[in-house]
Amino acid sequence: MELFKLIVGSVFIFTGLFIFGVATIGLFRFRYVLNRIHVAAKCDSLAALFVCVGLMFFSSSPGPIIKLAVIACFIWLTNPVASHLVSKIEVETNENLEDECKVEELP
Amino acid sequence: MPILLFLLWLVFNERITADVIITGVIAVLILTWFLSRFGGWSLKRDGQFAARIPAFIGFVINLIIEMCIANIHMIALVLSDKPNESIRPAIVKHKTPLKTSVGRVALANSITLTPGTITVDVGDNCVYVHAIDERARKSLENSSLENKLINMEKGL
Numbered sequence: 201m202e203l204f205k206l207i208v209g210s211v212f213i214f215t216g217l218f219i220f221g222v223a224t225i226g227l228f229r230f231r232y233v234l235n236r237i238h239v240a241a242k243c244d245s246l247a248a249l250f251v252c253v254g255l256m257f258f259s260s261s262p263g264p265i266i267k268l269a270v271i272a273c274f275i276w277l278t279n280p281v282a283s284h285l286v287s288k289i290e291v292e293t294n295e296n297l298e299d300e301c302k303v304e305e306l307p
Numbered sequence: 308m309p310i311l312l313f314l315l316w317l318v319f320n321e322r323i324t325a326d327v328i329i330t331g332v333i334a335v336l337i338l339t340w341f342l343s344r345f346g347g348w349s350l351k352r353d354g355q356f357a358a359r360i361p362a363f364i365g366f367v368i369n370l371i372i373e374m375c376i377a378n379i380h381m382i383a384l385v386l387s388d389k390p391n392e393s394i395r396p397a398i399v400k401h402k403t404p405l406k407t408s409v410g411r412v413a414l415a416n417s418i419t420l421t422p423g424t425i426t427v428d429v430g431d432n433c434v435y436v437h438a439i440d441e442r443a444r445k446s447l448e449n450s451s452l453e454n455k456l457i458n459m460e461k462g463l
Binding site (some may be wrong): 213218222223225226229230232234235238239242243245246249254255263266270277279280281283284287288291 | 315318319321357371374375378379381382384385386394396398415416417419420421422425427428437439
């Protein structure tokens with residue numbers, strides 16, 4: 201049972217770390233703010249969920265497990281709001297938006 | 308809601324003693340008064356939300372599955388040879404039949420959580436979405452998440 205928990209937890213944590221790594225690489229490979237947000241902000245929320253789930257397998261008492269679940273919930277609530285605000289400010293203030301992406305209709 | 312807040316307080320403390328419980332009850336009472344005065348909280352609204360918990364759990368599971376699929380696509384895009392040339396970003400207007408503000412906020416947040424699409428702004432009957440390529444735009448048009456939200460919104 202201990203070995204099983206170790207293996208499953210490690211798989212979750214390493215998957216999360218892999219996604220974190222890819223998100224960091226993507227941050228440098230894309231050129232424009234709105235394209236960067238896609239990898240920077242969103243891959244992070246899934247990776248954080250994976251790492252939290254992986255850590256849950258390593259804790260024995262219920263206290264830390266519930267705390268990790270609460271952490272994951274708050275990350276999932278705050279992360280989209282933060283990236284949404286960054287993108288909103290960018291769209292409202294950039295005058296040369298047409299150069300970077302096709303705009304069908306603006307708010 | 309007061310019970311949820313109290314449980315959160317107990318989880319943060321990790322022990323049940325008299326002083327923790329007394330402080331928690333006082334803080335929860337103050338917060339409940341504040342929410343009912345400024346946050347539009349009422350017992351009726353709590354009941355409406357509580358009745359939707361099973362549907363909401365299904366929604367979250369669906370969201371996690373969609374996120375994993377879209378994330379694999381995103382990873383392939385980042386690790387491809389020329390990421391800047393292969394994407395075609397665009398801002399599109401997506402019409403939504405969701406009426407309540409809670410439903411629209413949930414839709415906007417789930418769109419932003421899915422890699423490949425970001426909500427730029429939320430209007431009265433539409434959301435403006437920045438999509439990174441064609442595939443993300445297609446997934447926006449026929450997503451099962453919106454149908455689930457429409458079902459959950461009925462009677463709210």
